[in-house]
Amino acid sequence: MLAYRHAFHAGNHADVLKHTVLALVLQHMNQKDKGWRYIDTHAGAGGYSLEGEYAKKRGEFELGIAKLLDRPDLPEPLAELVTLVRAFNGGPRITQYPGSPAIAQMLMRPQDQLRLFEMHPTDHKILASYLGDMPGIEVKLADGYGSLKSQLPPPTRRGVVLIDPPYEIKTDYARTLAALREALERFADAVVVIWLPQLQLLEAAQLPPRLKATADSAGKKGWLHAQLTVAQADERGFGMLGSSVFVANPPHTLFTALQPVLPFLVQTLGQFDGARSALDRSAKS
Incomplete structure (x- = not known):
């Protein structure tokens, strides 16, 4: 688990989908004056160089955020994501990509x-130096799954949890499901955002329906599931085909906001003729 470095994947198609959803959720939370608490279980380094060795080795950002930067026809949520990316860079030249904490x-x-919360010591050090001294922000070298107990419910009773593990070890699937259950048992109103890889693995296929069942039983406002398939598996059946974002207790505005986004991402980021998207929600949401 500690070998994973998100810098290899920063700004790819999965980040575009995940951060579009996250920004929409937080923008919705900002419609009320009362404060909210954001809990990130796998925070990473907070920001990533797109000109460094890691990012250039795979060049995944070239097939992700780079394809959106100069498009004049972006749906509003994607245009807002590009605005955030440009703000993070502080100028027109895009050399860095913001992580979820940013x-x-x-x-x-x-x-x-x-x-x-971040367990990788190097990423934690980078994140702490970047955000650790800012008012209202705490950065901890700790297991994010195990930290939910101390963070929920928040004092204001308004909270967003992002669960975004690398899924490099299969126990992440079970721990993610358990974390959703614990979050909703502790705070049934929590908005829980979970990123999921699309892989040809049994665990990857089983997790979404299990998350839906948990949200239906323990949450108050149902769930939303946004899926984006952009690539084909290799000749051995390996590789990430795409990703999805599952949201328990989604804002009522989220489904409508994502409707134009997903087809646009298929058209723009799809790497083969079978690229596709899906957007579904429970009857409660």
């Missing part, structure tokens, strides 16, 4: 809180 920090207000 997205949250750019959208937080003085009354809001960030609680960021």
Whole structure:
């Protein structure tokens, strides 16, 4: 688990989908004055160089955020994501990509809180130096799954949890399901955002229906599931075909906001003729 470095994948198609959803959720939370607490179980380094060795080795950002930067026809949520990316860079030249903590920090207000957990010592050090001294933000070298107990419910009773493990070890699938269950048992109103890889693995196929069943039984406002398939498996059946984002207790505005986004991402980021998307939700949401 500690070998994983998100810098290899920063700004790819999965980040575009995940951060579009996250920004929409936090922007919705900002419609009320009362503060919210954002809890990131796998926070990473907070930001990633697109000109460094890691990013250039795979060049995944070239098939992700780079394809959106100069498009004049972006749906509004994608245009807002590009605005955040440009703000993170502080100028027209895009040399870095913001991680989830940076997205949250750019959208937080003085009354809001960030609680960021990261287990990789190098990424934690980078994240702490970047955000650790800012008001309302705590950065901890700790297991994010195990930290939910101390963070929920938040004092304001408004909270967003992002669960975004690398899924490099199969126990992440079971721990993610258990984390959703614990989050909703502790705080049934929590908005829980979970990123999921699309892989040809049994565990990857089984997790979405299990998350839906948990949200239906323990959450108050159902769930939403946004899926994006952009690539084909290799000749051995390996490789990430795409990803999805599952949201328990989704904002009522999220489904409508994502409807134009997913077909646009298929058209723009799809790498084969079978690229596709799906957007579904429970009857409660």
